[in-house]
Amino acid sequence: MGGMREGLRERKKxxxxxxxxxxxxxxxxxxxxxxxTVAEVAQAADVSVxxxxxxxxxxxxxxxxxxxxxxxxxxxxxxxxRPGESVVRAFRRDYLDAIDTRDWRHGLNAGSDVFARIxxxxxxxxxxxxxxxxxxxxxxxxxxxxxxxxxxxxxxPKMAAAYLLGTTRILTEHAVAMLLAGExxxxxxxxxxxxAEQAFDLLEAGLRAWGGPTATLVVALRGGAxxxxxxxxxxxxxxxx
Amino acid sequence: MGGMREGLRERKKxxxxxxxxxxxxxxxxxxxxxxxTVAEVAQAADVSVxxxxxxxxxxxxxxxxxxxxxxxxxxxxxxxxRPGESVVRAFRRDYLDAIDTRDWRHGLNAGSDVFARIxxxxxxxxxxxxxxxxxxxxxxxxxxxxxxxxxxxxxxPKMAAAYLLGTTRILTEHAVAMLLAGExxxxxxxxxxxxAEQAFDLLEAGLRAWGGPTATLVVALRGGAxxxxxxxxxxxxxxxx
DNA sequence: CCACAATTTTGGAGCCACTGCAAACTTGAT
DNA sequence: ATCAAGTTTGCAGTGGCTCCAAAATTGTGG
Numbered sequence: 001m002g003g004m005r006e007g008l009r010e011r012k013k014x015x016x017x018x019x020x021x022x023x024x025x026x027x028x029x030x031x032x033x034x035x036x037t038v039a040e041v042a043q044a045a046d047v048s049v050x051x052x053x054x055x056x057x058x059x060x061x062x063x064x065x066x067x068x069x070x071x072x073x074x075x076x077x078x079x080x081x082r083p084g085e086s087v088v089r090a091f092r093r094d095y096l097d098a099i100d101t102r103d104w105r106h107g108l109n110a111g112s113d114v115f116a117r118i119x120x121x122x123x124x125x126x127x128x129x130x131x132x133x134x135x136x137x138x139x140x141x142x143x144x145x146x147x148x149x150x151x152x153x154x155x156x157p158k159m160a161a162a163y164l165l166g167t168t169r170i171l172t173e174h175a176v177a178m179l180l181a182g183e184x185x186x187x188x189x190x191x192x193x194x195x196a197e198q199a200f201d202l203l204e205a206g207l208r209a210w211g212g213p214t215a216t217l218v219v220a221l222r223g224g225a226x227x228x229x230x231x232x233x234x235x236x237x238x239x240x241x
Numbered sequence: 242m243g244g245m246r247e248g249l250r251e252r253k254k255x256x257x258x259x260x261x262x263x264x265x266x267x268x269x270x271x272x273x274x275x276x277x278t279v280a281e282v283a284q285a286a287d288v289s290v291x292x293x294x295x296x297x298x299x300x301x302x303x304x305x306x307x308x309x310x311x312x313x314x315x316x317x318x319x320x321x322x323r324p325g326e327s328v329v330r331a332f333r334r335d336y337l338d339a340i341d342t343r344d345w346r347h348g349l350n351a352g353s354d355v356f357a358r359i360x361x362x363x364x365x366x367x368x369x370x371x372x373x374x375x376x377x378x379x380x381x382x383x384x385x386x387x388x389x390x391x392x393x394x395x396x397x398p399k400m401a402a403a404y405l406l407g408t409t410r411i412l413t414e415h416a417v418a419m420l421l422a423g424e425x426x427x428x429x430x431x432x433x434x435x436x437a438e439q440a441f442d443l444l445e446a447g448l449r450a451w452g453g454p455t456a457t458l459v460v461a462l463r464g465g466a467x468x469x470x471x472x473x474x475x476x477x478x479x480x481x482x
Numbered sequence: 483c484c485a486c487a488a489t490t491t492t493g494g495a496g497c498c499a500c501t502g503c504a505a506a507c508t509t510g511a512t
Numbered sequence: 513a514t515c516a517a518g519t520t521t522g523c524a525g526t527g528g529c530t531c532c533a534a535a536a537t538t539g540t541g542g
Binding site: 250290291 | 498508
């Protein structure tokens with residue numbers, strides 16, 4: 001049992017997994033999630049049903065697979081914010097960037113409309129996506145609490161996470177709804193941009209007016225003029241995964 | 242076929258429905274949601290499985306039943322706010338009231354810990370509860386948009402709904418977590434109260450600093466005069482399209 | 483090359499939520 | 513009593529998913 005390179009065995013495993021996932025997503029896109037049985041996927045991928053469940057523990061996993069990774073995405077935005085940049089500003093920049101580049105990480109992909117239609121047609125997938133969202137929020141809340149070492153009874157990190165991700169969630173939902181209604185991206189983008197700017201203005205201005213017991217976190221969130229000599233940016237360690 | 246009082250037929254229907262629901266929740270509490278089959282419920286209620294599905298379209302419906310009604314609860318808080326009272330203030334009052342009276346409408350029921358444990362142990366029920374939450378948020382957003390007749394591209398109602406319900410959600414989650422950890426209500430309540438006050442302070446102060454294009458809604462949300470206190474330092478952008 | 487062990491795949495039997503259908507059965511009105 | 517409408521039930525099935533034990537495949541040492 002040598003832990004060598006990648007033996008034939010492991011390569012085959014990887015290949016089958018990818019084949020199953022690809023064929024599955026293809027079928028889902030073509031016929032809709034609920035109109036495809038696992039048996040169908042298995043047959044198309046030339047494996048047994050048990051093999052499918054060997055790689056993916058649920059049918060929904062078969063669809064997410066790639067989306068799953070995005071759970072720690074907000075955490076990365078938090079951690080990789082620029083020196084001196086407030087948390088809200090970092091999220092604002094990230095989101096506006098995503099609009100410009102039409103990045104997939106906020107579901108603004110070209111083709112995200114078909115994706116959204118597939119998801120919306122299937123209660124199971126809708127539930128799944130919500131679960132991913134909850135995971136993101138929890139991860140961000142943990143990261144915030146971690147970074148500004150708030151104690152367990154301090155709800156500010158959770159609140160902040162909810163506000164930040166709620167904001168982006170609603171922005172994206174609305175944009176995708178417009179795309180689903182047939183609006184071209186060229187018309188959606190500028191509106192989305194102004195909406196995003198307004199929304200983040202609200203967040204920033206909102207937090208600016210607060211001087212609560214968790215002042216350090218709030219200052220870091222909004223980027224503070226409270227105490228001028230304080231360095232809100234912590235030393236950034238090199239932790240890229 | 243006269244639709245008179247309540248005929249024998251309808252009474253029997255109501256009785257069976259209640260009997261099934263009661264027996265089901267009893268079994269769920271005793272053994273956990275996933276450890277009870279619908280067949281078991283049917284047998285205990287002395288009906289066939291088909292009859293169960295005749296009244297409740299899913300197994301989860303069997304558990305919710307009573308909880309379902311709570312979807313329009315935030316809307317009621319909005320609509321029944323006192324004259325001159327801002328929306329945020331209304332929600333604050335409602336929540337603090339709920340703490341004092343330990344009202345079930347925010348899951349602060351005595352015995353809500355067992356309820357929570359049952360729910361948390363079942364992925365299906367967790368998903369169901371999240372769905373209820375989403376329904377609440379959507380209903381509140383619609384009601385807000387309705388009341389202040391915002392147009393379809395105005396995201397302020399949705400944002401406000403997300404912030405308000407996100408706030409109460411996190412407050413309640415934390416309180417229930419403490420209860421689950423064995424803390425007595427007498428210790429939880431005062432902490433929850435200060436946390437709630439801080440959180441609603443944040444909301445109120447946050448909205449106070451905002452002068453956007455949807456000024457009427459914001460003013461209604463936070464209460465108070467528009468140009469009374471501080472100036473928004475970020476110059477307000479034009480509202481085109 | 484040949485065993486032999488470790489894995490992977492597979493078939494089969496089965497559970498459970500849920501559906502559709504047509505035969506009972508119950509109720510209400512004539 | 514009788515008939516129509518509504519309700520309950522049994523039965524047969526689908527589809528996701530699990531468990532298990534028998535193949536088939538791959539890595540290792542002789």
